[in-house]
Amino acid sequence: MPARRERNRLVAGVAGGIADQLGIPDLYVRAAFLVLALVWGLGILLYLVLWALTLDKTARQDPAPEADGERRAAYVLMFIGSLLLLRSLGIWSGDGWVWPGLALSFGIAFLMDRGDIDPRSAILGLFDPQSGRFRARTVIGIVLALAGVSILANVAAPAVGTVLLAVLITGVGMVVLFGPWVWKLGADLGAERRKRIRQEERADMAAHLHDSVLQTLALIQRTDDSRRMVTLARVQERELRRWLYDTSPADGPELLSAALQEEADRVEHTFDVRVQLVTVGDRPVDDDVRAIIAATGESLNNAARHSGTDRISVYSEVGTDATDVWISDHGVGFDPTAVAGDRHGITASIIGRMEGKGGTATISSAPGEGTEVHLYLGGEPR
Amino acid sequence: MIRVFLVDDHRLFLSGVRTELSDPRDIELIGSAGDVDDAIDALRLDPPDVALVDVHMPGGGGLAILENVLQTHPQVKFLALSVSDAAEDVIAMIRAGARGYVTKSIRPEALVDAIRRVHAGDAVFSPMLAGFVLDTFAATIPVPEDPELDQLTTREQEVLRLIARGFSYKQVAHRLYISHKTVESHVSAVLRKLQLSNRYELANWASRRRIV
Numbered sequence: 001m002p003a004r005r006e007r008n009r010l011v012a013g014v015a016g017g018i019a020d021q022l023g024i025p026d027l028y029v030r031a032a033f034l035v036l037a038l039v040w041g042l043g044i045l046l047y048l049v050l051w052a053l054t055l056d057k058t059a060r061q062d063p064a065p066e067a068d069g070e071r072r073a074a075y076v077l078m079f080i081g082s083l084l085l086l087r088s089l090g091i092w093s094g095d096g097w098v099w100p101g102l103a104l105s106f107g108i109a110f111l112m113d114r115g116d117i118d119p120r121s122a123i124l125g126l127f128d129p130q131s132g133r134f135r136a137r138t139v140i141g142i143v144l145a146l147a148g149v150s151i152l153a154n155v156a157a158p159a160v161g162t163v164l165l166a167v168l169i170t171g172v173g174m175v176v177l178f179g180p181w182v183w184k185l186g187a188d189l190g191a192e193r194r195k196r197i198r199q200e201e202r203a204d205m206a207a208h209l210h211d212s213v214l215q216t217l218a219l220i221q222r223t224d225d226s227r228r229m230v231t232l233a234r235v236q237e238r239e240l241r242r243w244l245y246d247t248s249p250a251d252g253p254e255l256l257s258a259a260l261q262e263e264a265d266r267v268e269h270t271f272d273v274r275v276q277l278v279t280v281g282d283r284p285v286d287d288d289v290r291a292i293i294a295a296t297g298e299s300l301n302n303a304a305r306h307s308g309t310d311r312i313s314v315y316s317e318v319g320t321d322a323t324d325v326w327i328s329d330h331g332v333g334f335d336p337t338a339v340a341g342d343r344h345g346i347t348a349s350i351i352g353r354m355e356g357k358g359g360t361a362t363i364s365s366a367p368g369e370g371t372e373v374h375l376y377l378g379g380e381p382r
Numbered sequence: 383m384i385r386v387f388l389v390d391d392h393r394l395f396l397s398g399v400r401t402e403l404s405d406p407r408d409i410e411l412i413g414s415a416g417d418v419d420d421a422i423d424a425l426r427l428d429p430p431d432v433a434l435v436d437v438h439m440p441g442g443g444g445l446a447i448l449e450n451v452l453q454t455h456p457q458v459k460f461l462a463l464s465v466s467d468a469a470e471d472v473i474a475m476i477r478a479g480a481r482g483y484v485t486k487s488i489r490p491e492a493l494v495d496a497i498r499r500v501h502a503g504d505a506v507f508s509p510m511l512a513g514f515v516l517d518t519f520a521a522t523i524p525v526p527e528d529p530e531l532d533q534l535t536t537r538e539q540e541v542l543r544l545i546a547r548g549f550s551y552k553q554v555a556h557r558l559y560i561s562h563k564t565v566e567s568h569v570s571a572v573l574r575k576l577q578l579s580n581r582y583e584l585a586n587w588a589s590r591r592r593i594v
Binding site: 274276278279280281311313315317326328 | 485487509510512513516517543546547548549
């Protein structure tokens with residue numbers, strides 16, 4: 001005798017126990033009880049008898065291994081056979097009740113079944129275009145449900161009659177067909193928004209790691225002095241920790257000129273170059289200014305590492321309607337069109353940052369002509 | 383031959399510049415001094431063509447030297463030398479009559495060039511000084527007292543902006559499609575305005591700069 005389920009049950013766990021025993025999803029067993037219940041309540045009676053038989057709690061059995069296709073087909077044949085037997089025995093409430101009920105309940109069970117019991121994820125998976133299996137399931141489910149609805153409407157409607165039933169059936173049909181789609185649409189929008197936020201965070205993170213950690217690692221690889229390596233690693237560790245665990249940027253400088261001076265000092269110390277900084281006008285540090293500062297820092301890094309010269313000029317001018325920063329060197333220069341796309345420094349750290357704030361970054365350079373980066377941000381300083 | 387006198391209280395810097403100036407044939411270093419009083423005496427005794435003067439020195443600094451020597455020997459051309467963060471003192475030097483201002487990190491050949499230019503009567507602007515002038519003249523409301531002096535022309539602003547961005551006079555000329563001579567005349571005009579302008583802002587620039 002099958003054990004009753006103690007967890008994950010709807011009424012008393014009888015159907016679940018049988019499902020475990022047979023190795024098929026609960027939904028189909030429940031559907032079968034439902035269909036039998038249409039035969040003068042036979043399903044309910046059967047349920048109660050089984051419940052009574054298992055009243056004394058049998059030790060919980062391990063679920064049987066999941067039935068394969070052949071066994072499932074056998075169960076289906078047995079069930080239909082039993083129904084036909086009941087019909088010929090005269091224990092029958094009428095073709096107009098049982099067959100539509102069969103189609104409906106199994107159709108819905110089919111729709112909801114994804115091998116797990118959570119109906120929500122089952123419905124969400126309905127219109128998953130990547131899985132042919134689920135698409136087939138959807139089509140079969142809809143056909144079964146529609147067949148049930150139409151037979152019910154044809155056979156039962158004259159008896160119960162009236163418009164009310166037609167409206168009800170149409171409503172149910174609509175919910176079955178479009179409910180999951182509407183639901184999924186809402187879920188999709190939410191998922192897409194989350195995905196976009198995650199992508200932005202990722203880009204932010206990538207830009208930061210490129211500016212700090214990757215630069216330091218590159219430096220460490222080029223250093224023979226082990227003490228300097230340790231120092232670099234420590235400085236980087238401190239910086240990274242602060243960035244990861246301290247979300248408040250409050251301890252930075254408060255003015256653009258001070259922040260640029262900090263960047264200039266950093267580059268001078270890190271790369272052993274001279275940075276000539278000239279600032280005209282000033283403005284408080286806000287999100288826009290932080291983008292300018294970061295882009296300036298990255299431009300300085302590039303100039304210090306690639307230009308071959310030990311002098312870099314930074315000139316910033318804050319006007320009434322725009323903020324400009326020029327970073328220039330008279331070094332070897334390069335061909336801006338020949339820079340590979342995977343060079344994160346220029347595309348993400350400089351241009352991407354400025355464009356993200358509605359500004360521009362213009363890089364003019366030619367081999368032997370030096371390099372100049374012009375950062376521009378329109379609009380009044382806030 | 384340009385006769386040059388050098389004033390700086392840092393011996394190391396003094397000897398460095400002395401070496402740098404020994405190469406060019408048209409420059410002759412006639413002497414040097416390590417403090418303000420010595421410098422004033424030496425400059426009065428044998429006035430050079432160009433005097434390179436450090437801004438920060440005990441005993442009054444470069445300013446005291448300029449004020450004393452220019453009273454009696456206005457023909458001496460002064461070129462102020464400073465570390466880059468001392469711009470607020472440099473403006474006093476310019477107002478007192480210095481013909482130019484360069485930072486101590488200047489390359490030897492650029493220093494020699496600056497000496498030649500000051501000797502020829504032109505002004506020498508470092509990027510720092512150009513930035514300062516732009517800051518003072520462009521960002522504030524003009525004082526109506528003497529509008530000619532209190533405003534920079536668009537061209538002068540363009541020239542200063544390029545100098546502030548680290549370009550040499552030659553590169554500035556190339557970029558603006560004007561001659562080297564025209565660049566120099568623009569810069570000289572700016573220097574004149576700087577020295578003659580009675581803008582309130584100029585006098586208070588230093589304190590403002592520290593507070594902002």
